[in-house]
Amino acid sequence: MFDTKGTIRQRRNFIKAAGALTGAAGLGVPFISRAQNKPIRIGVPTILSGRVAQLGISSRNAISMEAEKFNAAGGLGGRKIEIITRDSKGKPDEAANNTRQLINSEGCEIIISAESSAGAFAVQEVIRELKVLCIHTNSETSSLSADPKIRVPTAFRTARQGIHDAIVSASYAGSVAKAKGLKTWMSCSPDYAYGRDNTSLFLEYLKRFHPEVELVGEAWPKLFQPDYTENITKILQAKPQALYSALWAGDLVSFVDQASIYGLFMQTSLFAINMADYTTLTAVKNLPAGIHSATRYIKTFPASSDNAAWADSYKAEYGDYPTNWSWENALAVGFLVSAMRKTKSTDATKLAGALRGMKIKSPFGADGTITMRAEDQTTIGYALGWGMTIPKEPYVPNVTPGDWKTILEYETEWKKKMGYA
Amino acid sequence: MIRSPIARDALIAVAAILVLAVLPLVFPGQAFSDFVIRLSAFAIFATSLNLLIGYGGMVSFGHGLFYGLGAYSFALLLQKGGISVPAAFALTVTIGGAVAAVIGAICIRLKEIYFSFLTLAFQMLLYSLIIAWTPLTGGDQGLTGGVPRPPFLGIRLDDPQHLYLFCCVVLVVSLFLMRHIVESPFGYTLRMVRDNPRRVGFLGVQAWRIRLLAFVVAGIFGSIGGTLMSLYVSSAYPDFAYWTISGEGVFMILLGGIGVFLGPLVGATLLLLLSDTVTRLTEYFGLVLGVVILCFALGLRKGLLGFALDAWAKRGGAGRSAPRPAVTAGKD
């Protein structure tokens, strides 16, 4: 009988041997001292291909930049960070598989999960089983940290949270609506978990902040849908005074381009939470005036020299301005580095203990600092706000910052309502 | 001493299980057992698809429907139903068979490319349903929170070693059963329906019944593949019902050899190995995979195993050569 198993085993051994040799060569460190200066391997499951490739690329850039700084400063007692990224191509089961391989085959002690929200849930289940330290950096779904059933002791999050954004968005939109008499509203958001959660939360809180608001319809294009004609004509029919959209990146650009030629924005104010991101802002060729947006990442908000310096050095190294994903990943490395220096270790339990309740200085903090809340292991105090966009730098000249006291009040109430607290 | 083929295959199966059980001692560490667990899900799926394509001449583009259906049924029954693992398994198999019977009855009336399209349409319908029915399925995020595995008969599937052994046993038993079906009178009738449906009619056999039965059997084993994957990722994702799964299944069959029973198993192994190695080395996975696919499609058409068997036969081996690739039924 044909010996399939024999050839397979041979091939696998060969691959293992080849892998080991490559690994050793790649480290470039003399074989003898490898034991003492063993690198700190950090695995980064992310998305590097397809429509969301920009997510992985800007995440990886930010992580590398921060890791280089750490390594240049001597690392952890001589141990330097080594980053290993894996592309899940946007498939959650691949994200899970990649995470397992990073931990089991590549010897990663820490995981920075730069996956999308669906992928982050998949990674979470792996972390639940393998109990390695993990920081989610891109998933904004609140339930990842808020829901005790999903929470895991060694998993943290440095991404902005859906509920925080909703409260700030609704508060800003509510005051603009009051000031400009915007009574009738519609939404046009991508039909998937992020789009739906984000939009329904926004609408719910908008009603709280400004009860006179009336929802006259909802449009739900598919994620990555190229043609928004049918959604635009639906909106035109309903003639709302204001439109909220959680569309992002290429989708938002297509939508704005297509809606502009219908003249939609002459009668409707657009509140696009994801507009103020450099990639998106620079891609919309004829940015209509007066679009309201949340600050995903703008180098002038917070208006500190630290923030501007960080953005400039990122641009100098990578040629593009950083994205929202970039700062979230930079923040993760910031927390990791502090925790490692404090505990002088890379052990998951020790690091987790240090991270809970930790407050660090950060150029992305509303007041210059960001705290990793102990009870649900997610960050608070990061800068977020809204403003009107203009077609050139600084893109959002006047930002109304979110008030964290208000945010935390409403968040606590929301958690109780959801049965999380 | 004459051994019946069933007895011989049973012995091979037992031997395979024993070898697989021992291998983790040779390759310690979870990476190996993770690989075998994933392989078991894909191998069962690809082999079940080959029942249709290779042995039945029915080119289904929508077999992934059962993979996704199996994964979601199993995971949901355990997560929301709170029943035992064997009960969830049995129910999943029943659901897979029932759905296959209904969809098969509709699809097999069509010929060739239209059969393929309709199976694809049904699969994408299920996919759309999974995405839209968020309260039940979690929508595009899949099932969050993990899949509980209550212990049964002393087997704890949340223990990685138990899970590994469980998957090995399910793999070997499934392959054994499918092999037995393929080598039975039903299997030979199926081949005849593939090659010469008119003649089958003259012999008093109703071709549609044979095809439907094949579709149901394939659907059941496709679902079983899905259950193993849901155990591996402790969830179920809409991707499991996306058309790319069907495409991967087809590719595995062609990689390994369409006319050989173990071809899909070899193909699955190769594809997984290729996938893992390439993902590790480059982020241009598509480029590499695309080139490999072209080489196989234009060069090694009988698949690796088929190619190897041909080479064996030429060297005067056991006289077994790989059968020619199946011709789609009715294409005269």
Add this chain to the structure above:
Amino acid sequence: MDFEALLSCFSSPSCVITQTTGGLISGMLLFLVAAGLSLIFGTLKVVNFMHGSLYMLGAYFAYTVYALSGNYALAVAGAALGVGLFALIFERLLMSRVYGSDVLLQLLVCYGVILILDDAVKIIWGAQFLSMGMPPAFQRPPLFIAGGVLPVFYLFLIVITLLVAAGLGFLIAGTRIGKIVRAAAINPTMTSALGINTAVVFGGVFALGGLLAGLAGALAVPVRSLVSGMGFSILIESFIVTVIGGMGSVAGALVGALLIGLVRSFGTIGFPLFTDGLMFLFMTAVLIVRPSGLFGKEG
């Protein structure tokens, strides 16, 4: 499900007009892509699974030509011809080897090419999404027709597509070339025996299909964002269109595209969360009732 909204739309003339024109607009680009797909299948008996990638290439070519020349007409022409040429090369080098083979092999060859092209695009143009913007000629306020809104650019698109459709119809039914193509589709051996070079015919048809897809891509660029892998969604939709309309029939592709455009347009109002599923349901229904499609020929 929102039946109320659907019913109220049907009873409002401006809604009907706007949604219908909206459906026409979505349908037109779809028709260009589906027509090519249908032609290739009708003549070569081959399903060109990588047709969506030709659309993607058309978009990227148009973007580059526009960026270099600033002339949209040049960009459209350049893209259409460029993709037509690419399709010809693909057909001669790769596809012709799997004519007559199992559809699985054809599927695989196309799948391999899709993977390669997606990564190639990523390498050449980058992973970030690109946007061309509306050419200055079309930056005007939209037209208002009986209460419905129609942007000038879309009017241009509809007119161009209808012209192409008419041209195609005339080409196939009225010219000698069309007769040759139809003959080669029905009986390639006989046609070849009559002294006609079927390789040229096949290559030509494939190139024409590619040209149509490239044209569609170029026409879509002003209102789309370009990214690697963008061919996929239009591939699925044009598949559905060709299956519904009937493989091999250009008229079927037109009818199918318009139907799908309308299903989407009105479907978004009545079934906002299941619009995709609606399309597949429609396709399933047609396949069960008329397996060869509305205009297709049996067998």
